Amino acid sequence: MKTINIGLIVAPGMPEKLTNKCLDALQQHIKSLLPNIDCNFEIEGDSVTGSAEYVHECIDYAYRRKNENNWDFSVCVTDLPSFSNSKAVLSDVSTTNQTALISLPSLGIYRLKHKFVNALSEIIYYLYSISNNASVELKFSNLSISNIKQVEPNDHNSTDERFVLNSTIIGGI
Numbered sequence: 298m299k300t301i302n303i304g305l306i307v308a309p310g311m312p313e314k315l316t317n318k319c320l321d322a323l324q325q326h327i328k329s330l331l332p333n334i335d336c337n338f339e340i341e342g343d344s345v346t347g348s349a350e351y352v353h354e355c356i357d358y359a360y361r362r363k364n365e366n367n368w369d370f371s372v373c374v375t376d377l378p379s380f381s382n383s384k385a386v387l388s389d390v391s392t393t394n395q396t397a398l399i400s401l402p403s404l405g406i407y408r409l410k411h412k413f414v415n416a417l418s419e420i421i422y423y424l425y426s427i428s429n430n431a432s433v434e435l436k437f438s439n440l441s442i443s444n445i446k447q448v449e450p451n452d453h454n455s456t457d458e459r460f461v462l463n464s465t466i467i468g469g470i
Contacts, residue, residue, distance in 0.1 A: 300335040303421060304371040306343050306359055312374045312401060313342045319414050326418040331425060339366065356389060356456055359396040370395045370424045372417060378402040384461035387437065387445060388420060391456045392427045403462055435460065 307313045320338060327336050345358045355373045363371035379386035379400040387403040390396075397420045404412040416437060423435040437445045437460065446463040450456045 298333055298335055300337055301369040301425060302337045302339065302367065304359070304362055304366055304368040305338060305340045305374060305417075306345070306355075306362055306371060307340060307374040308376055309342050309344060310376065312376050313340070315401070315410065315413060316340055316374055319410055319417075322410070322414045323417060326414050327421055330418060330422045334425070336421070339368065353456070355398050356391055356394070356396050359398070360391070360394040363394070363396060369428070370397075370421060372396065372420060373398040374401065374417075375399070376401045381448065381450070381459055381461055384446075384448075384463065387460045387462060388416065388435075389450065389456040390420065390423070390435065390458045390460075392424065393457060395424050395428060397424065398456075 305316055307316045317340065320340070324336055324338070327334070341362065343358075345355065355375065359371040359373045362368070373396075375398065377400065379389075385403040386400055388400070389398045399413070399416055399420070401409070401413065404416065419435060419437055423433060426433040435447070435458070444463040445460055448459050448461055450459045
């Protein structure tokens with residue numbers, strides 16, 4: 298069985314607590330998506346993800362930490378909201394660097410653990426599939442959030458793909 302190493306770089310406080318609470322559920326959910334893969338998670342609390350003004354700073358930092366720790370993938374988890382053209386950003390993904398960022402506020406407050414586990418699992422599944430030359434799309438289909446749309450990042454950053462909530466009620470605040 299193949300093992301993949303995943304670094305979760307989390308902002309201190311709520312993101313760190315949530316990630317630690319969800320680790321068992323995350324491993325089980327990923328096992329259902331990738332049955333022949335063992336996931337080894339390393340959680341690293343870091344204030345960069347809680348204070349970076351720009352997404353590309355988090356993604357670049359995640360890429361550096363991924364290389365320094367020999368992780369296969371790295372994902373930043375932040376409690377800072379992120380917006381793109383007045384829409385709330387759920388996630389930025391760099392398939393090139395095998396890194397991603399999840400902005401927790403875009404998941405809302407109801408069923409947060411469930412939505413977080415599903416979003417993170419889908420991102421890891423997506424990064425793993427892309428790294429193995431599989432043709433897949435990241436859809437976030439199990440989040441109980443409708444209207445997630447993929448858009449091109451409109452700023453100069455290290456991400457290839459951005460996923461926003463296509464809602465004028467939540468995303469336009």
